[in-house]
Amino acid sequence: MSDERMEYPEFRLRLPNEGPYARGRVLPEKGMNGSLKFLVLAGSPVRSQTLPGIGRHAAEQRDRLVTDDGIQESERWPGYLETTRDIECNSPSAAGSVVTGRSSDGLSEWRTAEGFPLVDYLGSSWRTPRKAWLVRGSNVSGRDLVKRLWVPEGWLTLAASHLPQGVGEEPTKSTLRRYVEEGYDASASYGQKQAMIDELHYFLTQMRHGDTVCTISNGQLFIGTVSGDAEQVESEGSLSNLRRRADWDPSGVPYDVLPEELQQKLSVQHDVVDLTSVLALVEGLGRSDEELAEEAEAIERDPSVAIQAITARREPELPEPTDELAAELLVHDKAWLSEVRDLLADERQLVLYGPPGTGKTYLALKLAEFFGGGPEQVQLVQFHPAYAYEDFIEGFRPREDPDTKEVAFRLTAGPLRDLRDLAAREGNRHIPHFLIIDEINRANLAKVFGELYFLLEYRNKSVRLPYSGDDFALPSNLFVIGTMNAADRSIALVDAAMRRRFAFVELSPRTEPTSGLLRRWLAREMRGPGPADLLDALNSRIDDPDFRIGPSYLMKKGVYREGGLERTWRTKILPLLEEHHYGEGIDIEKRYGLAALRKLLR
Numbered sequence: 001m002s003d004e005r006m007e008y009p010e011f012r013l014r015l016p017n018e019g020p021y022a023r024g025r026v027l028p029e030k031g032m033n034g035s036l037k038f039l040v041l042a043g044s045p046v047r048s049q050t051l052p053g054i055g056r057h058a059a060e061q062r063d064r065l066v067t068d069d070g071i072q073e074s075e076r077w078p079g080y081l082e083t084t085r086d087i088e089c090n091s092p093s094a095a096g097s098v099v100t101g102r103s104s105d106g107l108s109e110w111r112t113a114e115g116f117p118l119v120d121y122l123g124s125s126w127r128t129p130r131k132a133w134l135v136r137g138s139n140v141s142g143r144d145l146v147k148r149l150w151v152p153e154g155w156l157t158l159a160a161s162h163l164p165q166g167v168g169e170e171p172t173k174s175t176l177r178r179y180v181e182e183g184y185d186a187s188a189s190y191g192q193k194q195a196m197i198d199e200l201h202y203f204l205t206q207m208r209h210g211d212t213v214c215t216i217s218n219g220q221l222f223i224g225t226v227s228g229d230a231e232q233v234e235s236e237g238s239l240s241n242l243r244r245r246a247d248w249d250p251s252g253v254p255y256d257v258l259p260e261e262l263q264q265k266l267s268v269q270h271d272v273v274d275l276t277s278v279l280a281l282v283e284g285l286g287r288s289d290e291e292l293a294e295e296a297e298a299i300e301r302d303p304s305v306a307i308q309a310i311t312a313r314r315e316p317e318l319p320e321p322t323d324e325l326a327a328e329l330l331v332h333d334k335a336w337l338s339e340v341r342d343l344l345a346d347e348r349q350l351v352l353y354g355p356p357g358t359g360k361t362y363l364a365l366k367l368a369e370f371f372g373g374g375p376e377q378v379q380l381v382q383f384h385p386a387y388a389y390e391d392f393i394e395g396f397r398p399r400e401d402p403d404t405k406e407v408a409f410r411l412t413a414g415p416l417r418d419l420r421d422l423a424a425r426e427g428n429r430h431i432p433h434f435l436i437i438d439e440i441n442r443a444n445l446a447k448v449f450g451e452l453y454f455l456l457e458y459r460n461k462s463v464r465l466p467y468s469g470d471d472f473a474l475p476s477n478l479f480v481i482g483t484m485n486a487a488d489r490s491i492a493l494v495d496a497a498m499r500r501r502f503a504f505v506e507l508s509p510r511t512e513p514t515s516g517l518l519r520r521w522l523a524r525e526m527r528g529p530g531p532a533d534l535l536d537a538l539n540s541r542i543d544d545p546d547f548r549i550g551p552s553y554l555m556k557k558g559v560y561r562e563g564g565l566e567r568t569w570r571t572k573i574l575p576l577l578e579e580h581h582y583g584e585g586i587d588i589e590k591r592y593g594l595a596a597l598r599k600l601l602r
Contacts (some may be wrong), residue, residue, distance in 0.1 A: 011110040031090030046081035047101040058097035103427025132275040146217035157240030199272035220252030263460035264473040280312035314430040316477035353484035354507035357550025360483040368434035383443035440482030518551035
């Protein structure tokens with residue numbers, strides 16, 4: 001083993017659902033994409049199945065390894081596979097995909113035993129081979145430098161009016177911080193200074209020859225290539241003191257035809273923005289899939305690797321409901337499921353509402369798993385009166401330090417941010433992901449949702465989160481399904497802002513698919529229709545449709561044990577109706593009891 005390899009410790013990657021750890025090491029050689037190669041060590045667990053979005057190259061490598069016994073059934077971890085020898089991969093991400101069976105960000109997922117990510121060990125000068133940047137130049141102290149200077153003369157500039165001369169070719173971030181603190185002490189706020197430090201760092205040290213650069217002017221996106229080093233000059237009005245040569249395409253692309261994900265990144269309010277995550281989208285602008293494929297064939301490239309510009313522009317698609325799904329869910333007509341699918345595809349947010357026992361949560365989960373391709377693309381949260389923004393999106397929460405065991409408040413991501421990060425991961429962007437919000441109307445929605453109200457309606461925009469300061473947007477492949485109990489009158493009415501952002505689908509014992517659900521279930525279970533007749537008779541006596549009883553109370557095995565129906569009626573159904581009629585002086589047993597209903601059915 002070379003000394004170069006010894007610089008890196010062993011890394012681990014935990015398989016999904018709290019699975020076992022795979023082990024690996026960084027190799028000194030570079031793979032085809034410029035990343036360092038990675039070695040998955042023998043005896044590492046491998047997930048047995050793959051998910052959509054894993055990438056063709058990783059899927060084919062897995063298949064080859066299974067065929068030649070490089071991966072076999074594991075005796076140590078039942079239900080998993082296991083590597084029988086060391087496996088060399090082109091990058092840490094490729095290695096992560098092989099062992100997890102899905103798209104993987106290997107630089108962050110491979111970690112040391114202490115929990116430090118692999119990217120921390122690649123050195124401060126490491127960066128991807130080619131990056132993309134947004135640099136704003138259309139409103140520099142009221143002037144449009146894009147049309148006046150950048151495109152016609154081949155420049156890319158940054159004002160930096162108070163930066164001292166001689167900052168050096170690649171100043172450290174700490175050096176830039178000192179310059180900004182001294183030069184802009186009275187003219188900029190704390191937040192502006194922090195943003196300026198990052199922007200200067202990007203422009204001076206992170207940009208390289210060959211990087212793609214974008215700018216916006218008069219409603220058009222202009223695209224160019226960085227072709228020069230950063231230089232510091234005196235300029236008119238100090239509007240372009242920092243410069244780089246850039247080769248611009250003079251024909252712009254209309255902003256309103258750009259992909260939604262690209263518009264999200266372009267909406268970030270900084271003068272310099274890293275666009276590398278959407279580089280493939282930028283490269284594909286103005287060219288069809290056929291043209292991109294022809295270009296790829298004309299150059300020397302690995303034919304097993306998907307064309308990124310084509311993959312990146314793939315829209316998330318919800319599969320059409322099948323007869324098998326309708327039969328599993330006991331839905332009366334597949335067309336009803338197709339309508340729900342179309343509502344989700346159009347609105348991306350939907351609420352299932354109705355009385356208790358109508359199967360709202362069960363249906364939401366089953367639909368999400370079907371449309372998303374599996375349970376791993378689905379996360380459920382339940383709202384309640386104490387639920388807050390900090391629980392849902394992000395906030396400071398008490399956490400124990402793993403080393404010192406001291407408890408301190410730390411910034412913690414909520415379930416929405418966790419799922420959003422998973423959905424936005426490269427390789428997952430065309431795979432639908434679902435957030436199920438159970439009892440969505442039990443929380444103070446305006447307080448919990450915060451800026452999410454804006455993002456649900458404007459998916460092509462981003463906002464700055466107040467705690468982390470990160471720019472946050474909802475990807476197009478993130479769908480939200482809420483459930484709402486229409487009978488809980490203690491809950492404040494849903495406000496107009498939420499009604500405008502969600503499609504509402506009723507599940508009511510009055511109408512299908514709920515009205516005949518119990519009969520279909522009884523037929524499938526080969527039971528008589530008696531319980532369905534009783535439920536229909538009961539609901540015919542309840543005047544308020546929001547308080548009619550749903551069928552799921554009678555779709556449990558315990559109901560059909562000896563005495564089970566009477567017990568369920570006495571302990572589940574009648575208490576609901578007693579609460580509904582509280583203070584009205586109605587004899588609940590006489591009106592809704594089993595004896596009264598059976599007498600009615602004779």
